[in-house]
Amino acid sequence: MAQTDVEIEGPARGLTAAQVAERVGRGQVNDVPVRSSRSVGQIVRANVCTVFNAIMGTLFAIILVVGPIQDGMFGFIVLANALIGIVQELRAKHTLDSLAVVGGARPTVRRDGVAAEVPPDRIVLDDVLLLGPGDQVVVDGTVIEAEGLEIDESLLTGESDAVVKRHGDTVMSGSFVVAGGGSFVATRVGREAYAARLAEEASRFTLVDSELRNGISRILKICLILLVPAAIGLILGQLLGQDADTDEAIRRMVAGIVVMVPEGLVLMTSVAFAIGVVRLGRQRCLVQELPAIEGLARVDVVCLDKTGTLTEGGMDVAELRLLEAPDAAGDEAYVRRVLGTLGASDPRPNASLQAIAAAFPAPGGGWRATDTLPFSSARKYSAAALAEPEEPGAVWLLGAPDVLAPADHPRLAAVDELNARGLRVLLLARAQGSPGVAEPTVAAGAEPVALVVLEQRMRPEAPDTLRYFAEQGVAAKVISGDNAVSVGAVARRVGLDGGTAVDARGLPAEPDEFADAVAGGAVYGRVTPQQKREMVRALKSRGHTVAMTGDGVNDVLALKDADIGVAMGSGSPATRAVAQIVLLNNNFAALPTVVAEGRRVIGNIERVANLFLAKTVYSVFLAFAVILTAVPYPFLPRHMSLVSALTIGIPAFFLALAPNHERARPHFVRRVLRLALPFGLIAGAATFGVYLLARAHYGGTEASREAESSAATLTLFLIALWILVIVARPLTWWRTLLLGLMAAGFAVPLSVPWLQDFFELSLDGRQLPAVAVAVAVAAGVLLELVFRLAPRYVPDLPAES
Incomplete structure (x- = not known):
């Protein structure tokens, strides 16, 4: 929601200045320290206070006393060795600190009925925070206002689909808004917030x-x-x-x-x-610890998070499948103009509409939308009244096939098969008559015209990188919080033959059986953050050297426990902090270079x-x-x-x-x-x-x-x-x-x-x-x-x- 000076009455008015001061006095403030790397003092101590330096430094001091200086040439090795480690780690710290500042959020808080931006560390318990498209949720809370509010929690859960939030629902720190708007009351701040607790658990630095x-x-x-x-x-x-x-x-x-x-x-x-x-720095690959290069070269199992690692944050149109139609709607060129107009009609398109807009450019020449209804996960469709050249046009709908047409509709026989392949299918339909786009009955009796088949956008380098690991005897396992069907489809598309995707909710609870199941499979869906960690531990218990890639807060614990953690530069600050290797340009293809180095x-x-x-x-x-x-x-x-x-x-x-x-x-x-x-x-x-x-x-x-x-x-x-x-x-x-x-x-x-x-x-x-x-x-x-x-x-x- 935009900042406003209009005063609000009622529960959404927010705290008063006195109430804010009272909570500050009680320490109920969002005071999570920004931790992107080791402190300067820790870096210096770690590189200076070593057994080697103690031995050589003592002998060098002795020579300085008894002389001559030419017998103390070995002392310069002590200085050089410490300086190399210190300079390299300080460079990595500077890069990570810069990333943390760039990625910092500026939430909008409503106090005394007036909204204003404040730094995240000024938020207090019970503050009312406003949300709009693109806003990051910086503390945990409960929704009190929602207008088509949809939250992306993929950094927390690994689930790539947005979640609809209504009054009374919970929002968690580390997620962000993809559609709609609203407000929520902060219920957990500081170290009590979900993302902060995960980061705190992983915050102890280990070599x-x-x-x-x-x-x-x-x-x-x-x-x-x-x-x-x-x-x-x-x-x-x-x-x-x-x-x-x-x-x-x-x-x-x-x-x-x-x-x-x-x-x-x-x-x-x-x-x-x-x-x-x-x-490696020339390849935009940041190594936080010198021996991490060695560690990745010894890895024999690499665990890959699907979202952000194998896939990019977007979708592509894989196919436009026309359905039989009795009139001009069956003409592919005509359908492409309709889709192009729909794609251009929404000022804040979701990922699906962005893909459609990229595949089908706006036709121009008099094609325009006269009225629109944005997509909502509650309705599961969007609608627009289109004006065609010299014709009034019609109302078109784009959304879930099972909502816009009966499940047994003869023209939708291929939908289930496409869904089973992990593809997302949207139905383009034309409303009967001339209803308004916002009419509840607009979808009733809509005529199916075409299926728009969407697929998650793969990182182009992923297949070659996985092929390299296979040639080098490194086993790859895809571990994701997304549904198993979708994860399996992505794995097949990048060339990973891992058999049937496994729903992690059905894995055995007994530790040895769990470890055997994890070691034997290659593709897992619906994996919780704690399960990711347990999977890494299980693989290590079987004698494997494990690398874990990820970009979200849900990957932090697994990254921490893996022998080598690899984070994407666009990922959360917590993942960049605990990982030993950060791919600054999110280029998965850099990993073979690290292995070779x-x-x-x-x-x-x-x-x-x-x-x-x-x-x-x-x-x-x-x-x-x-x-x-x-x-x-x-x-x-x-x-x-x-x-x-x-x-x-x-x-x-x-x-x-x-x-x-x-x-x-x-x-x-x-x-x-x-x-x-x-x-x-x-x-x-x-x-x-x-x-x-x-x-x-x-x-x-x-x-x-x-x-x-x-x-x-x-x-x-x-x-x-x-x-x-x-x-x-x-x-x-x-x-x-x-x-x-x-x-x-x-x-x-x-x-x-x-x-x-x-x-x-x-x-x-x-x-x-x-x-x-x-x-x-x-x-x-x-x-x-x-x-x-x-x-x-x-x-x-x-x-x-």
């Missing part, structure tokens, strides 16, 4: 269950367990066994400890996810994880070998930073961004360790062996320490480079070039004097460097044997692709 992140966390915990005794043993060994000064002992202890932590793997995972987020990330991170974890293994080996043999630790932190950068950090960045189409597989940690463990042991044993030979050759004095460390560093670099060669296969031109550049990068600090001083690297003589190279070659042969024999015993190792 995506990421196998990569969980696996890396497990590795970090193991490193933390090993780190403490290794640190104590190293510092005591350097101070007591080698009589080293305190600063030198601390530096070498940090060198031994910092390489145990796969800090680059944490950073590389964040970088790979973040770049994936940027790529996730597979690229998973496959490449698994590939480079072999580099990082091999480093962790040889670092642990070296640390405990030093403790047991009571010799100085071979390296300074800068040595390990150099080797790690050239054999792991820099090449891993490029490998992590390369194309990769391998399917995601489970057991990330177990599979990676099967290569990383023997690789690391071989590297550690060979490097420590050369170090002991160097100590024996050079004398093991303070003056020879640089030469001894340099020989060990050369051995470790060559073996780590060989591991990189194995992991990088197949060796394409750009990967071969990358390997050559990394080798050249190590040669530079060995040959440039000021870099020799900076890194404390110098190869003394020829004999030990030659031995170091020979040992590295022998270790390389062992690495190749492990790599070739492992597939015989470990069939699920990553393929060379």
Whole structure:
């Protein structure tokens, strides 16, 4: 209803200013906080307060105290890792907050008999709210005025048909008006309103269950367990066994400890996810959490809400079926002009009339409506008196066939068959005589002229997307609150062969039987919001990784409990808040892109994880070998930073961004360790062996320490480079070039004097460097044997692709 300054008397007058103030004082206000994402503080804490940052930050602080700064280069990884996560999530938050503001409603409230717009958070209990076409219902209430009022509750129930509301009926927050007008009294506001209760139940933020992140966390915990005794043993060994000064002992202890932590793997995972987020952003796909990309790539069941996901908010004319008629009304061109005039006659057409207007343009040339009766769900038809060129015309009716003609009418035999296919059928009929359009008897004896067959508008990308999921072994299930016949018809039209659509009201109540029924079917109608949630849980209980798509408040709980929630950008703020992925342009076809991006990330991170974890293994080996043999630790932190950068950090960045189409597989940690463990042991044993030979050759004095460390560093670099060669296969031109550049990068600090001083690297003589190279070659042969024999015993190792 439009805003007015005319005062209203009686119950619809609304509250007085004093009554409003009284309710505000009692806290009976619609004070639901706008929640579109995590707060800034929550985002910062989640990305800063991690086990990884605690470990690396402590070690970096130690180096800042004892110096020099070149031994603390690893500290920048901590900063970079935290910044990537924070910046990405803040971008997602800004987008969602903008969407929430754009979608905000401005309800009209009548107080003291005068209507005025107020913000939603100023509404109080017992307020009288006015409704007109397009208005959103922001609180729950009871209708007190209704003039052809029809409410769309699809965001709450999934039912696509509008619901007629009369005096005394209930309206729920989250619905909106599609026709007519009226007013209602607010009976539940704030957190008590229906939509708010659903959103509140789903408001607790939970992270995506990421196998990569969980696996890396497990590795970090193991490193933390090993780190403490290794640190104590190293510092005591350097101070007591080698009589080293305190600063030198601390530096070498940090060198031994910092390489145990796969800090680059944490950073590389964040970088790979973040770049994936940027790529998906170009497809108008908003990823709220970095690991959500991985999650969708692992999904094996995707649950689809029909309304808003497979279908668009509109209808199309599928067929115009003429019925036998004795005169010009049977001419198709004539009928099209009638329909075109009817479509243009209503200033506020419903979805059916909009489809008719789009299919049959207004004819012009003297065709016009002289009187109209808008469609009403109570009457189930609309009517219009049409003036034809040079003729007075007739009254035409458009509506439900069973209302405008007897059910056994011989010309309506096809209606039941069309309805069974999930199509909507309207009958175009001509009234007998010249009654007024508003006459109750206007439909009596109307002559059927044509059937207008309407179908829900499918998203054009839906069939190809479902075909992609089928090819990838991902099962699709359509779960909707709409009637089962309609849902089944939509499923068939998008190419989903799910058998007979199941009415969810008939599903068994016993949990195991319910789970079996859900796992065995593919198309469900009349599903309540709570049932959607139970279906997701049932599928997860059967070991499935489940994604749920939706756009309405009725989807919130299911989105929340799914492994990955995907919301449409045009959906309710509550769904956008709880979903991990938001399709900003409502393009369902973006999901295969997300899956492909996730597979690229998973496959490449698994590939480079072999580099990082091999480093962790040889670092642990070296640390405990030093403790047991009571010799100085071979390296300074800068040595390990150099080797790690050239054999792991820099090449891993490029490998992590390369194309990769391998399917995601489970057991990330177990599979990676099967290569990383023997690789690391071989590297550690060979490097420590050369170090002991160097100590024996050079004398093991303070003056020879640089030469001894340099020989060990050369051995470790060559073996780590060989591991990189194995992991990088197949060796394409750009990967071969990358390997050559990394080798050249190590040669530079060995040959440039000021870099020799900076890194404390110098190869003394020829004999030990030659031995170091020979040992590295022998270790390389062992690495190749492990790599070739492992597939015989470990069939699920990553393929060379």
